[in-house]
Amino acid sequence: xxxxxxxxxxxxxxSSLSIAAVAMASTxxxxxxxxxxxxxxxxxxxxxxxxxxxxxxxxxxxxKKLNQVYKxxxxxxxxxxxxxxxxxxxxxIKFRDTNCEFExxxxxxxxxxxxIYFGCLEQTTQQxxxxxxxxxxxxx
Numbered sequence: 001x002x003x004x005x006x007x008x009x010x011x012x013x014x015s016s017l018s019i020a021a022v023a024m025a026s027t028x029x030x031x032x033x034x035x036x037x038x039x040x041x042x043x044x045x046x047x048x049x050x051x052x053x054x055x056x057x058x059x060x061x062x063x064k065k066l067n068q069v070y071k072x073x074x075x076x077x078x079x080x081x082x083x084x085x086x087x088x089x090x091x092x093i094k095f096r097d098t099n100c101e102f103e104x105x106x107x108x109x110x111x112x113x114x115x116i117y118f119g120c121l122e123q124t125t126q127q128x129x130x131x132x133x134x135x136x137x138x139x140x
Contacts, residue, residue, distance in 0.1 A: 040053055040054055042054035042057065042058070048111040048112065048115075049111075051115050052111070052112075052114040052115050052118070055114065055115045055118035055119055055122070056114065056118045058118070058122055059118040059119075059121045059122040059125065062121075062122045062125045062126055062129070063121075063125055065129055066125050066128060066129045066132070069129050069132045069133055069136070070089065070132060072136060073085065073132055073135055073136055074086075076135075076136070092128060096121065096124045096125065096128070097121075099120070099124065100117050100120035100121050100124065101117070103116055103117070103120045104116050104117035104120070
């Protein structure tokens, strides 16, 4: 009787561990990010943490648009112009990041610093996207 009870408890414990392992395996960093983003209503962010996270999400969307335009533009260029754009883009990214870190530094240690940083990244990235879109327009 004791052996049967012990065996049953062991099987139950192993089953529980298996289920927990499957649940943990399905929680990837991507699903965690999506879950966190879904907790925030960026149209009505209430706390500084929410505002910071929403600023980050907004910048990430803007950066995706920039990358789409950049990828559209590259194949339209000659190889020498393509290399110049690649060099310019690398220099621009360094400028953008450094400039936005400078803007954020005024609020260093404050809870609003991430919002300032991501806002700067978003605005600068929007401007660069518009610049690159101009190169996609046909010449008059």
